[in-house]
Amino acid sequence: MFFVTYLRRELRRRMRQAVFIALGLALGVGLVVTVAAASAGVKKAQSGVLGALYGVGTDVTVTGAPPKSQAPTAGGGGGVTGLKNEAGKSFDTLTSSYSGISASKVAEVARLHGVAEAAGGIALQVTSITFPKNFGSPGSSSLPQPSSFTLDGVDTGHPSLGPLSTASLTSGHSFTAADADANVAVVDSGYATSNSLKAGSVLTIDKIKFTVIGIVRQAQASSPPDVYVPLARAQDMSLQSGSLKSDVNTIYAAASSAAGISAVSKEISTLLPHATVTTAASLASEVTGSLSSAAKLAGDLGKWLSVLVLIAAFAVACLLTMSAVARRVAEFGTLKAIGWRTRRIVAQVLGESVAMGIAGAAAGVGLGFAGAAIITKVAPKLSATVGGNTGAQASAAGGAKPAPPASAPGGGGHLALIGGSGAHTVSVPLHPSVTVGVIVLAVVLAVAGGLLAGSFGSWRIARLRPADALSRVA
Amino acid sequence: MYKLTGVTKLYQKGRRTVTAVAGLDLVIEDGEWLAVQGRTGHGKSTLLNLLGGLDRPTEGTIELDGTNLGALRETQLTRLRAEKIGFIFQTFNLIPTLSAAENVEAALIPLGVSGAGRRAKIAAALDAVGLADRAGHLPTELSGGQQQRVAIARALVKEPKVVLADEPTGNLDEDTRDDIIALLEDLWRERGLTLVLITHDTSLARRAQRVGVMNKGRLTIHQATGSAAAPMPKPSATPPSG
Numbered sequence: 001m002f003f004v005t006y007l008r009r010e011l012r013r014r015m016r017q018a019v020f021i022a023l024g025l026a027l028g029v030g031l032v033v034t035v036a037a038a039s040a041g042v043k044k045a046q047s048g049v050l051g052a053l054y055g056v057g058t059d060v061t062v063t064g065a066p067p068k069s070q071a072p073t074a075g076g077g078g079g080v081t082g083l084k085n086e087a088g089k090s091f092d093t094l095t096s097s098y099s100g101i102s103a104s105k106v107a108e109v110a111r112l113h114g115v116a117e118a119a120g121g122i123a124l125q126v127t128s129i130t131f132p133k134n135f136g137s138p139g140s141s142s143l144p145q146p147s148s149f150t151l152d153g154v155d156t157g158h159p160s161l162g163p164l165s166t167a168s169l170t171s172g173h174s175f176t177a178a179d180a181d182a183n184v185a186v187v188d189s190g191y192a193t194s195n196s197l198k199a200g201s202v203l204t205i206d207k208i209k210f211t212v213i214g215i216v217r218q219a220q221a222s223s224p225p226d227v228y229v230p231l232a233r234a235q236d237m238s239l240q241s242g243s244l245k246s247d248v249n250t251i252y253a254a255a256s257s258a259a260g261i262s263a264v265s266k267e268i269s270t271l272l273p274h275a276t277v278t279t280a281a282s283l284a285s286e287v288t289g290s291l292s293s294a295a296k297l298a299g300d301l302g303k304w305l306s307v308l309v310l311i312a313a314f315a316v317a318c319l320l321t322m323s324a325v326a327r328r329v330a331e332f333g334t335l336k337a338i339g340w341r342t343r344r345i346v347a348q349v350l351g352e353s354v355a356m357g358i359a360g361a362a363a364g365v366g367l368g369f370a371g372a373a374i375i376t377k378v379a380p381k382l383s384a385t386v387g388g389n390t391g392a393q394a395s396a397a398g399g400a401k402p403a404p405p406a407s408a409p410g411g412g413g414h415l416a417l418i419g420g421s422g423a424h425t426v427s428v429p430l431h432p433s434v435t436v437g438v439i440v441l442a443v444v445l446a447v448a449g450g451l452l453a454g455s456f457g458s459w460r461i462a463r464l465r466p467a468d469a470l471s472r473v474a
Numbered sequence: 475m476y477k478l479t480g481v482t483k484l485y486q487k488g489r490r491t492v493t494a495v496a497g498l499d500l501v502i503e504d505g506e507w508l509a510v511q512g513r514t515g516h517g518k519s520t521l522l523n524l525l526g527g528l529d530r531p532t533e534g535t536i537e538l539d540g541t542n543l544g545a546l547r548e549t550q551l552t553r554l555r556a557e558k559i560g561f562i563f564q565t566f567n568l569i570p571t572l573s574a575a576e577n578v579e580a581a582l583i584p585l586g587v588s589g590a591g592r593r594a595k596i597a598a599a600l601d602a603v604g605l606a607d608r609a610g611h612l613p614t615e616l617s618g619g620q621q622q623r624v625a626i627a628r629a630l631v632k633e634p635k636v637v638l639a640d641e642p643t644g645n646l647d648e649d650t651r652d653d654i655i656a657l658l659e660d661l662w663r664e665r666g667l668t669l670v671l672i673t674h675d676t677s678l679a680r681r682a683q684r685v686g687v688m689n690k691g692r693l694t695i696h697q698a699t700g701s702a703a704a705p706m707p708k709p710s711a712t713p714p715s716g
Binding site for chain 2: 002005006009010012013330331333334335336337338339340341342344465466467470471
């Protein structure tokens with residue numbers, strides 16, 4: 001009790017100095033909390049983007065080699081030779097940004113050392129065009145505008161891999177293993193809303209009627225596939241560049257351990273030398289845009305600024321504590337004279353410093369929360385761009401919507417639509433999050449600052465000879 | 475009983491070696507009141523520090539009840555100070571943030587006295603110096619004389635064998651000085667303390683049983699004739715040689 005009374009009274013006597021030290025520590029800690037929160041927010045946004053592109057639980061994505069340049073010639077599905085004769089008809093053109101990989105390779109990938117699970121998938125771009133009934137007659141409108149959506153063939157036996165694994169169900173139900181050969185579809189909520197689809201609706205793709213069994217929602221930051229169908233149904237579809245029967249164009253693999261991802265990636269590259277193998281790490285390195293800049297800002301400038309402010313706060317705390325000890329030399333000398341052991345006096349000084357550290361920690365966490373709230377309030381939405389002819393592009397196609405078709409129906413009466421394969425940009429809101437870990441870090445840092453300052457003071461006290469201390473009494 | 479044998483204390487002041495105490499032989503009997511006078515810088519405070527175990531002699535031995543203080547480890551010396559020696563300083567040296575009672579309590583902390591026993595001792599000590607009604611006052615709320623009374627209570631609360639006082643009336647006005655002198659004398663008589671008192675005040679020194687004069691580190695003992703002169707213990711100090 002005496003310890004607490006003495007500590008409290010001493011801090012009260014040096015109130016201004018104590019507040020100054022605590023505020024200094026609070027500023028440093030607050031900055032650390034804010035930067036850590038922003039950094040966590042950026043990481044969360046990044047993982048949101050990557051997870052959406054990639055699928056939670058998927059460690060490695062393998063895509064077939066990019067196809068050779070597709071000339072705007074007759075498409076698959078309903079190839080058209082005389083536009084005038086197509087009045088009143090609808091056509092779906094399906095394209096793949098990747099060459100096919102034999103489905104048997106999925107099992108081979110699954111058997112590789114370090115691979116826990118593997119699943120095949122097919123990512124397609126579907127472009128639809130509907131010619132009005134009066135198309136071609138005098139006074140009719142010009143060529144109708146095509147619409148496009150993305151379609152994902154899902155291995156219903158491995159629901160934990162691929163883009164659908166990140167989705168949350170909003171109505172109906174998702175695929176079961178029994179749906180492997182069924183004409184059923186799961187639709188993204190955004191696509192469902194814009195096309196007035198709901199569970200039970202019927203959706204026609206490539207002249208096949210699919211019953212919508214569920215509506216799902218993906219992360220806000222992602223551009224998910226619009227429609228999911230069982231893999232076998234996607235394999236049955238006719239592509240502009242040929243059939244993917246018995247093929248997949250994407251393989252999703254989960255490694256047995258995070259440490260083994262790199263080795264698994266290499267093994268798959270050896271097994272499938274022409275395929276593009278992408279890991280979350282390689283994908284992350286391909287992300288550009290303001291999200292990437294924010295990550296760099298938080299990681300570099302923020303970190304070093306925090307370190308500098310903390311060092312300054314620690315230095316000020318140390319100097320002020322040393323100065324306080326210097327002013328109290330006679331007091332400590334007296335305590336030594338009346339029989340106080342050095343460690344008891346040191347404990348008293350350390351207690352005062354730790355109390356200031358705790359006050360600094362509390363204020364710092366408050367400042368950190370305020371900083372995070374300000375960032376949330378004022379920070380513009382970040383953009384993440386994944387693109388180029390790289391592995392990142394491969395993943396983008398796995399779950400993101402490629403650029404819209406570059407060309408309209410081609411000449412010569414042939415409908416030719418080219419699936420996009422360019423850069424993919426998503427807009428990500430930045431939500432700094434102050435985690436328990438960050439709060440603990442803040443408290444530890446502030447208390448450490450207090451302890452450091454107290455240690456300097458204690459060092460001086462330990463060296464103090466009582467006779468010298470008492471001789472300094474005015 | 476203190477027994478000092480050939481005690482010398484040298485200080486290094488730059489390149490110069492200063493002799494603060496030179497070859498001092500002295501015996502201070504239990505219950506004796508020894509006053510030490512002398513000009514500033516002639517070793518009075520150094521002698522008091524040596525007696526209190528706050529400093530160690532460069533040469534010679536200082537024994538308190540047969541224990542050689544110079545041979546004790548710092549923790550043992552600290553313990554000895556906590557148990558046996560009370561200090562009274564010219565500038566009172568009270569902790570400014572603590573009340574009178576808490577300042578007195580500070581002396582009991584190293585002894586581990588706790589609870590009701592501690593409170594009773596504090597109350598008795600403050601009562602003995604006439605400050606029972608000022609227990610909750612901070613030093614700044616007390617006069618100089620009252621502050622010195624608190625310092626005396628702090629020195630006596632642990633019931634020490636020895637009290638070492640360094641100019642206890644040096645910062646007090648004449649009336650207060652007389653009060654403090656009377657208080658010290660009463661406590662010395664009542665409690666059978668060994669009192670070593672450093673003072674410039676000749677009237678105060680004369681009340682001691684013996685008076686020593688420090689001159690350039692050497693102590694010369696004189697017989698006192700004041701109120702405390704009887705009963706006089708056997709003089710046992712010898713002037714320092716050469």
